[in-house]
Amino acid sequence: xxxxxxxxxxxxxLAELLADDMSAVNGLIEDRMASEHAPRIxxxxxxxxxxxxxxxxxMLTLAAARLCGYEGPFHIHLAATVEFIHTATLLHDDxxxxxxxxxxxxxxxxxxxxxxxxxxxxxxxxRSFQLMTETGxxxxxxxxxxxxxxxxxxEVLQLTAATDLKTTEGIYxxxxxxxxxxxxxxxxxxxxxxxxADADNVQALFDYGDAxxxxxxxxxxxxxxxxxxxxxxxxxxxxxxxRKLTLPVIxxxxxxxxxxxxFWIRTIEKGRQEEGDLDHAMALMDKYGTLxxxxxxxxxxxxxxxxxxxxxxxHEIRALLGGIADYVVARLN
Amino acid sequence: xxxxxxxxxxxxxLAELLADDMSAVNGLIEDRMASEHAPRIxxxxxxxxxxxxxxxxxMLTLAAARLCGYEGPFHIHLAATVEFIHTATLLHDDxxxxxxxxxxxxxxxxxxxxxxxxxxxxxxxxRSFQLMTETGxxxxxxxxxxxxxxxxxxEVLQLTAATDLKTTEGIYxxxxxxxxxxxxxxxxxxxxxxxxADADNVQALFDYGDAxxxxxxxxxxxxxxxxxxxxxxxxxxxxxxxRKLTLPVIxxxxxxxxxxxxFWIRTIEKGRQEEGDLDHAMALMDKYGTLxxxxxxxxxxxxxxxxxxxxxxxHEIRALLGGIADYVVARLN
Numbered sequence: 001x002x003x004x005x006x007x008x009x010x011x012x013x014l015a016e017l018l019a020d021d022m023s024a025v026n027g028l029i030e031d032r033m034a035s036e037h038a039p040r041i042x043x044x045x046x047x048x049x050x051x052x053x054x055x056x057x058x059m060l061t062l063a064a065a066r067l068c069g070y071e072g073p074f075h076i077h078l079a080a081t082v083e084f085i086h087t088a089t090l091l092h093d094d095x096x097x098x099x100x101x102x103x104x105x106x107x108x109x110x111x112x113x114x115x116x117x118x119x120x121x122x123x124x125x126x127r128s129f130q131l132m133t134e135t136g137x138x139x140x141x142x143x144x145x146x147x148x149x150x151x152x153x154x155e156v157l158q159l160t161a162a163t164d165l166k167t168t169e170g171i172y173x174x175x176x177x178x179x180x181x182x183x184x185x186x187x188x189x190x191x192x193x194x195x196x197a198d199a200d201n202v203q204a205l206f207d208y209g210d211a212x213x214x215x216x217x218x219x220x221x222x223x224x225x226x227x228x229x230x231x232x233x234x235x236x237x238x239x240x241x242x243r244k245l246t247l248p249v250i251x252x253x254x255x256x257x258x259x260x261x262x263f264w265i266r267t268i269e270k271g272r273q274e275e276g277d278l279d280h281a282m283a284l285m286d287k288y289g290t291l292x293x294x295x296x297x298x299x300x301x302x303x304x305x306x307x308x309x310x311x312x313x314x315h316e317i318r319a320l321l322g323g324i325a326d327y328v329v330a331r332l333n
Numbered sequence: 334x335x336x337x338x339x340x341x342x343x344x345x346x347l348a349e350l351l352a353d354d355m356s357a358v359n360g361l362i363e364d365r366m367a368s369e370h371a372p373r374i375x376x377x378x379x380x381x382x383x384x385x386x387x388x389x390x391x392m393l394t395l396a397a398a399r400l401c402g403y404e405g406p407f408h409i410h411l412a413a414t415v416e417f418i419h420t421a422t423l424l425h426d427d428x429x430x431x432x433x434x435x436x437x438x439x440x441x442x443x444x445x446x447x448x449x450x451x452x453x454x455x456x457x458x459x460r461s462f463q464l465m466t467e468t469g470x471x472x473x474x475x476x477x478x479x480x481x482x483x484x485x486x487x488e489v490l491q492l493t494a495a496t497d498l499k500t501t502e503g504i505y506x507x508x509x510x511x512x513x514x515x516x517x518x519x520x521x522x523x524x525x526x527x528x529x530a531d532a533d534n535v536q537a538l539f540d541y542g543d544a545x546x547x548x549x550x551x552x553x554x555x556x557x558x559x560x561x562x563x564x565x566x567x568x569x570x571x572x573x574x575x576r577k578l579t580l581p582v583i584x585x586x587x588x589x590x591x592x593x594x595x596f597w598i599r600t601i602e603k604g605r606q607e608e609g610d611l612d613h614a615m616a617l618m619d620k621y622g623t624l625x626x627x628x629x630x631x632x633x634x635x636x637x638x639x640x641x642x643x644x645x646x647x648h649e650i651r652a653l654l655g656g657i658a659d660y661v662v663a664r665l666n
Contacts, residue, residue, distance in 0.1 A: 037507060038489040092455060096448040115429040118451055119489045122425060125455070126481035129462055133474045141466045141474065148459035155452045157371040174370055 010323030011054055014063055017316065021062045021076065022055065028080040032127050044108050044120040048087055056324075057187045058083045060212075064191025064205050067317040074135040074194050081144060082187045084128035089151060089183075091121035096155070097242075140190040147186035154178010162244045165253055165261075165269055172250055173214070181213030188212075200311065207308035208321065215301035216328045221246035222294045223331060225285065237278040243271050247297065249281070251290035260284055295332050302329040343656030344387055347396055350649065354395045354409065355388065361413040365460050377441050377453040381420055389657075390520045391416045393545075397524025397538050400650040407468040407527050411477075415520045417461035418481060422488075422516075424454035429488070430575075473523040480519035487511010495577045498586055498594075498602055505583055506547070514546030521545075533644065540641035541654065548634035549661045554579035555627045556664060558618065570611040576604050580630065582614070584623035593617055628665050635662040 015022060035041035058079035065075035094107040095117045109117040125148075132144050158175045161167045188209035192202040224239045225248055239246050245253075245268060253264050263280065267273050285291050305325040312318050348355060368374035391412035398408035427440040428450045442450040458481075465477050491508045494500045521542035525535040557572045558581055572579050578586075578601060586597050596613065600606050618624050638658035645651050 035486050035489070037511075038486050038493070040489050040493055041486065092451050095451055114447070115492055116489070118425050118428055119485055119492065122454075122458070123482060123485035123489060125458060126478060126485050129478035130475075130482055133471065133478050136471055138466065138469050138471070142463075145459060145462035145466050149456060149463055152452055152456035152459050153368055153371050153374065156368070156373050156449070156456060159448055159452065160371070160373055178370075 010320045010327050011056055011059065014059055014317070014320040014324065015055075017320070018059060018062045018066065021066070021079070022059065024076045025055075025058050025062070025079045025083070028076055028131075029083060032080065032084070032131065033124070035123070040116055041120055041123055044091070044116055045087065045124065047108055048090065055083060057086050057183055060184065060187040060209060060321075061191040063317050063321060064188040065195045066191075067312060067315055067321075068192050068195035068197040068201060068205075069313075070191070070195035072194070074137070075191060077131045077135050078140060078144075078190045078194060079187075081128045081131040082183065082190075084124045084131065085144070085148060085151070086183060088121040088124040088128065089155075091117045091124070093155070095121075096159075135194065137194060139193050143186050143190050143193065147182045150178050150182040152178075154182065163269055163271070164245070165264055167245050167250060169247065169250055169254075172245070172247055176214055176217045177210070180217040181210050184213030184216070185209035204308050204311050208305050208325075211301045211305035211308060212325055212328065215298050215305060215325065218247055218294060218298040218301065219329050219332055222248060222291060222298060225282065226291055227331075237281075240267070240278055240281055241273065243268050247294045248285050248290045251293055252281075252284050252288050255288045256284070295329075298329045298332060302326060343653045343660050344389055344392065347392055347650070347653040347657070348388075350653070351392060351395045351399065354399070354412070355392065357409045358388075358391050358395070358412045358416070361409055361464075362416060365413065365417070365464065366457070368456070373445070373449055374453055374456055377424070377445060377449055378420065378457065380441055381423065388416060390419050390516055393517065393520040393542060393654075394524040396650050396654060397521040398528045399524075400645060400648055400654075401525050401528035401530040401534060401538075402646075403524070403528035405527070407470070408524060410464045410468050411473060411523045411527060412520075414461045414464040414477060415516065415523075417457045417464065418477070418484070419516060421454040421457040421461065422484060424450045424457070426488070428454075429492075468527065470527060472526050476519050476523050476526065480515045483511050483515040485511075487515065496602055496604070497578070498597055500578050500583060502580065502583055502587075505578070505580055509547055509550045510543070513550040514543050517546030517549070518542035537641050537644050541638050541658075544634045544638035544641060545658055545661065548631050548638060548658065551580055551627060551631040551634065552662050552665055555581060555624065555631060558615065559624055560664075570614075573600070573611055573614055574606065576601050580627045581618050581623045584626055585614075585617045585621050588621045589617070628662075631662045631665060635659060 033042055033045040061079040061082050062075055065078075091108055094109050095114045098109075107117075108120070129145075132141055135141075154175050154177065157171070158179060161171050161175055185206045186209070188205040189202060192205040197205070221239065224246065225236060227236065240249070249264070249268070253261070256264060263277075263284070267277050267281065302325045306322045309318055309321055366375055366378040394412040394415050395408055398411075424441055427442050428447045431442075440450075441453070462478075465474055468474075487508050487510065490504070491512060494504050494508055518539045519542070521538040522535055525538040530538070554572065557579065558569060560569065573582070582597070582601070586594070589597060596610075596617070600610050600614065635658045639655045642651055642654055
């Protein structure tokens with residue numbers, strides 16, 4: 001990996017810096033996703049784990065622990081815990097969303113069935129609780145079990161809020177905090193806690209993860225409308241077609257005339273979409289400048305993330321965490 | 334409740350003896366199944382929790398703790414934890430089995446949708462981990478997170494084993510230990526652990542729960558073929574129609590002639606069932622006496638359960654636990 005790549009992709013530079021730790025995490029994940037009795041379990045998990053996401057969340061845990069000077073073994077367990085919770089959530093999300101593709105490959109619910117996705121997700125969830133229990137640290141257990149409840153609550157809230165035009169920016173933020181930011185903030189927080197960092201530094205790590213997760217999700221929702229589909233792997237307007245209210249539309253709904261409101265009611269609430277509706281939706285977002293406003297929000301949250309960790313030790317890892325905050329919104333330029 | 338009823342239904346007598354504790358458990362369950370942000374959550378859980386099962390599992394935790402002289406507050410948390418894990422499992426089971434009825438009422442997946450059942454199940458799962466974390470006792474966390482993994486593993490194993498004629502009595506027992514007995518044994522074990530019981534008594538409580546759970550499930554599987562449908566609320570032969578290999582059929586398959594084997598392959602493995610097949614299956618089970626043999630197995634496990642707790646203090650609660658072991662198989666007479 002050349003220096004250019006490292007400079008432009010801070011998560012790859014961080015992965016390189018934490019390569020030994022990440023390799024231990026991958027080994028633990030391999031080990032614990034096995035099942036002596038039910039071969040369907042490693043089949044399904046290998047499909048998903050092998051698809052190779054960036055492992056950003058476990059890396060955040062490792063980075064936070066190292067940044068706070070941790071020398072013990074349990075940041076590995078916590079990083080694997082975070083990845084297992086994330087993977088369990090993906091399996092259940094794909095059932096709920098009836099998805100056919102994830103990371104460019106067919107989803108587990110399509111390759112096997114919904115039953116396997118539900119039950120293997122439950123298995124990984126349980127495995128994550130076993131892993132965190134092995135740390136013997138009640139504080140991290142409290143943080144991660146709270147995060148799990150917040151994630152599930154956010155997902156349920158999204159079920160009802162996504163197609164409801166009464167959904168405000170406040171409710172959107174709550175959903176995003178639940179479905180995305182809660183795991184980011186728990187990932188960084190437990191890294192600090194296991195390292196015995198003081199309360200202010202733990203809070204700083206939590207704030208960083210929270211703001212980074214929100215910036216990440218807002219950027220994702222924005223790219224759904226203005227991304228390069230070759231790069232994002234998604235079609236422009238998928239969220240509109242799936243009747244998912246996200247920030248660019250919520251901002252347009254808030255300023256809608258009566259006639260525009262009727263359009264949103266028909267297309268999102270009632271889901272009676274016709275040819276040309278996506279173009280009209282894009283025109284309304286353009287009229288009120290909501291894509292630009294959404295981008296500003298994402299940049300604000302990324303700036304908050306960087307600023308949150310300014311009180312942490314001046315260290316290469318801190319610089320890379322700051323770089324990651326920039327990177328998740330750099331896609332928007 | 335009259336004395337006759339108490340004598341004939343030991344779980345009701347136990348519920349009466351532990352009425353104050355059970356009321357605290359019910360209060361905690363009410364409190365924790367709420368969600369400030371997602372009203373769908375209490376709707377779904379109230380439907381299920383309100384359907385009022387016997388709450389046998391949380392009662393076992395309370396009974397074990399009291400029997401071992403516990404005077405603290407945390408047996409309440411553990412009992413609520415056990416009920417939440419059970420409820421989460423039911424929600425996911427009904428999605429996996431595509432069930433339309435539970436306890437004589439429409440299932441949550443029918444009243445709402447599979448999405449809600451999956452995500453609310455996840456929420457209750459997370460809530461259960463929050464509750465157990467509040468006890469601050471790493472041993473109970475280890476036991477309950479292990480039990481959760483065993484349950485999920487048993488459910489996945491059942492997916493593939495249920496229609497596979499190679500499924501032996503050993504694999505059946507493994508599935509039953511996973512899907513049913515693991516929560517019973519964890520329920521009784523954590524009651525002893527939180528009370529600080531010595532290792533032998535904790536083992537005795539585990540053995541009791543394990544054997545009781547197995548007796549319970551074997552009895553359930555037997556009643557599917559010889560129960561009074563007015564009493565069980567199920568139709569005779571549901572498991573056969575749903576192509577679920579349970580003990581009475583496994584015993585018949587083990588002794589099958591070539592012709593009989595072809596019958597089981599067609600009806601269970603391939604699922605090509607015709608008019609009269611259930612009658613023929615019943616005749617084959619009768620030929621080899623597998624219903625009687627299955628009943629003997631259930632009685633053996635109930636006897637093991639009673640014998641396991643003989644070393645525990647001679648106490649009214651111990652007698653009632655013994656009575657419960659008799660009661661779960663008394664339905665078979």
